[in-house]
Amino acid sequence: MTVTLADVAARARVSPATVSRVLNGNYPVATSTRERVLRAVDELDYVLNGPASSLAAATSDLVGILVNDIADPFFGILAGAAQTAIGEGTSGRAGGEKLAVVCNTGGCPERELTYLTLLQRQRAAAVVLTGGAPEDPDHLTAMAAKLGKLSDAGTAVVLCGRPPVSGGAVTATLAFDNRGGGRRLTEHLVSLGHRRIGYVAGPTERTTTRHRLEGHRAALEAARAADAASGGAGAAGSAPEDQERLTIHGLYDRRSGYDATLELLRRDPGLTAVVAANDTVALGACAALRDLGLRIPEDVSVAGFDDLPFAVDAVPALTTVRLPLHEAGVRAGRLAMGREAPPPGGIATIGAELMARASTAPPRKDSPRTTIPISSGCG
Template sequence: MTVTLADVAARARVSPATVSRVLNGNYPVAATTRDRVLQAVDELDYVLNGPASSLAAATSDLVGVLVNDIADPFFGIMAGAAQSAIGETGSGRGGGEKLAVVCNTGGSATRELTYLTLLQRQRAAAVILMGGSLEDPEHLAATTVKLTKLAEAGTRVVLCGRPPAPGDTPTAALAFDNRTGARLLTEHLLGLGHRRVGYAAGPVDRTTTRHRLEGHREALAAAGVPEGPTVHGAYDRRAGYDATAELLARDPGLTAVVAANDTVALGVCAALRERGLSVPGDVSVAGFDDLPFSIDAVPSLTTVRLPLYETGVRAGRLAMGTETPSGDGPETVPAELVVRGSTGAPRG
């Protein structure tokens, strides 16, 4: 059943005119009243009616791009590429470009849902969700409800580097093959002769973390090699630096460390150097993503290349409808092993 302005007014115990003033922001309203109205809007999942031209479907010029951390090059590269592709269309009302707005969630489940609600109210033309999702059943269920409502209103929903959750029916989904990439990386280390491999993993509650760790473990199991210590942390340099101390404390004989991503790998390398250990002479280090700085690190990082820019461009075009999905389900984006100077055979 469609929720009306009158329903919101009744829930907030104010007049419909007051609700309209709060939502349109065109008249001063007491802070307590405003908070009560906004709470009612959230509880009822009310969507403000737009101009007559927007009533049938989401036809606004707004495109939302949700990222976990815009300061992380992983997200910055994809978001920038998507924005460029969105700008190619020039198909806004009156012939102008779409307005692509990057929404930085900071990894917060609450903020992600808030942004989706705001984009729903604004009748966004498209929404792109980038990166792995939080593995919390309650949050996934709430996200699915939001995405379904967006799609029903005519918004194109594109997942970029994010696997669909059960019940999700996005317009298109581009999912990175993190498992295969991680397996290839660990197989590379095993092929060099490493048998004591530590893992500086990402946050424990993220799909990307789980998939990469699963690929790593698959390679170890297939080779009959016992799993080394694993330490979880953020996807940043400090986490890699801190994880290294714990990894070495749990196994001082480690000959290799696999990092959650290239930024974490830099932290691992710094911590090893502070301990007088050389890379790769004493300990080999490998990253993931092949971020731009990886080739310029000293030594250059062995890593797994994900086509971030190309995938971001495709996500933008899929969001604009200038490119069609390649199939009915999610499309797997392949990962490629890139061997550089940070890995070598262990010392005898």
């Protein structure tokens, strides 16, 4: 049975006129109402009219690139590289160009699904989803269903820096080795002699956060086992209860790194190293340490993740894990446009490279700190 506009209105609990306004975009509608209408359109697979129905399996010149935060260099680099690759090989008017639109979700699962619904309605030629995924089971189920609908309509779907999804609806997945990178970073600190290591993690609900933290803790556990096997007392601070105490979650921003570092040093004034969820968080950690009168790396080593462009120019230059963001974005754009064959099995793991720089060094052997001069004037 053909779904009508009235059916959508009934499902969304609004008037047919409101549905029309949302779909035509010619009249302001409250955000919550708009999202409810789009959800109903999606659930009912509503197609606008007869001509649109005949084109339901066709695709347009539109490509959607979904990012969590376009102001974050991580996503800006990925999106810019993908957009450039999408425009490769086209020239002149009507030369096959695609309109690549960057959709900023703000890390909101509902907005992510809303954008995908809009792109489905526009019969987008391709969709590129970047960055970690929310770990809510209901969202993952809804996402798999949505990607299936896009794929069935002829839209190429590419995941970049995101874990694979089940269902076989994805053209290609480029997954970053966040676990491996997290482990190599902490192994580097352990090899320098660090055992009292604090960790500033990202939001708890993101896959990227969990994978990087798992790599960090795997390295600590291996160090603890090795220390015990060699006759030592084990890696101080690496027991599971200490790992929890010395892990603080927050946003992927500078302020989170600053505040979390102050709290970590309050919990353990003898920390010799801080690992940050990304390079921006690491800059906040460095600022907190400087405001406390501590030197990097003489008093406390600091390490980040991603190797964003500013990392090498920080003072001291930041030890971090390099993800080839530009290269990954270019590859995602080419996969979306069919200019590159998908990897075997549809999934490729992109390696993470340790970049050891001046912000990490062996811990001090003389006079370990027992107090930290934390004052309310910091910040």
